[in-house]
Amino acid sequence: MNQEYEDRYCLFLDILGFQSHVDETIKGGNKNKSAMTFTKLKGALDQISVDVHYRDAVEISGKLRSTSRRVTQFSDSVIVSYLRNEPHGTGVTSILMDVHNLQLALLQRGILLRGAITAGQLYHDEKLVFGPALNEAVALERLANYPRVILDGEILDEAGLKRSPSPSLSRTINSMVAEDFDGLFYIDYFNIHPDDFNEDWVDVQYYLEKLRAVVKGLSNKKDPSIKVKHSWLRTKFNLMAKPFQKSGYKTLGICTVPEDDVALFQEIKPF
Template sequence: MNYQNRICCFIDILGFKTHLNETIDSHGNDVVEKINSINSILELSKSITSNHGISESRVVTYFSDSIVISYEFNEESQLFLSLLNLLYVSMELANKGYLTRGGVSIGKLIHNENVIFGPALVKAYNLESKISKYPRIIIDKEVIDEGIKYHSQNHTINEEEEYIMDIVTLDDDENYYIDYIQKSSSEFDDIEYDLYRFINNLKSNFFSNYESEPTDVKEKLDWLKQKINNLISHIKINIQNPNYAPDIIQLYSTLEYIE
């Protein structure tokens, strides 16, 4: 058995223990609605990650609230397709009240239906648990540098990089992350109205009880708040364009910043 050079994605659902605690009420009874919610989220995650591009070497492992996805790094345009899937995972789970955090690394790994181990997994886990800090999936720069070399035959390496940069953003701490806030628009069926609903869902899901949250949770939510407020600010500037329909201008003018 030998190591392969693989890209490894480690994803964790934040606050999963808290969500699990909410499946039982103060009298020890099952909270069926919450149980069903968690089950639907896990099934959604599996469904999305199972349709993970066109990779022939992809392997996915699920355990509790974590998902590990890996594939051989030299597959054509697979990095772009993988990051696009992870964008959708992050966006859909956030829309339903669950935040994700993760790391994407490249390196030596053994990953099959029975076992998973290797330096790439350790690095991806460390990116998630020690570097990411916030509800974001960060990508090692080496992953991007290597991934764009294996671009689609239909476009150049520079075009491949542009497609990837339409998914990721360089954060304030110089780490690239999958930007499911500012760059989620491509995944909406009806961008003009779905984006409005998405923003309000995020505000409702994560900031309704902000003041009662512990300090460590507030630190994560403060990062999210900044990203959402930046998006709202960007939208308010854009809707000043007279080419927008009056009902869209009226709709988005009602968006309020998170205090």
């Protein structure tokens, strides 16, 4: 292992409301089916571990090659990093995929994530992680404000990703990233694609149902900071759900829902 800083992409990820989730596991959450329990919370943390410790290889020119991925997980936080000079931009595409997959998996467990992706000097091995890139990621995560994982537009540019991608019937890395109202780029978990679920529309419906339930569950919270997050979530959900409903649930984004599956989505209504 290199004994000096390396130029790496760095993801700092945090579970939103983790303290409240922990408190809920102690305060008789079992009486409420929607409440967080010890089993649910541990399952979510286990899910994170599984999703960031997958097989450490990518396909390049038809051959599987190990990546430079490093992972540190502690309590409600996760740090993932890749070398910035991975061939063919696989470092940044891999880290975007890591975030996207985690968001989809954790949201179905009622867990929202916030974080940031930066690039810079970082030391990251099996035991230690520190450096300017992590400091910047932690600071940027606090600026994310909403349940989103943000990244600098320069990271997209140097990876050859387009800021305004053309619509595509197949899932692309470009289509996973969106520009928000404040000019920050984030990994978009509202703009889902059937490819995210192996083209299983039942799983797509289940995800959207869980997403709607999470948004609705925050609607009666009195905490001002939660109200702000709920407003953002509601706006994003409606931007997806309104045209979906208007199409008679026949078109999700630019994808056509199979005729036999249209009836699955009748409850995916905007707020």
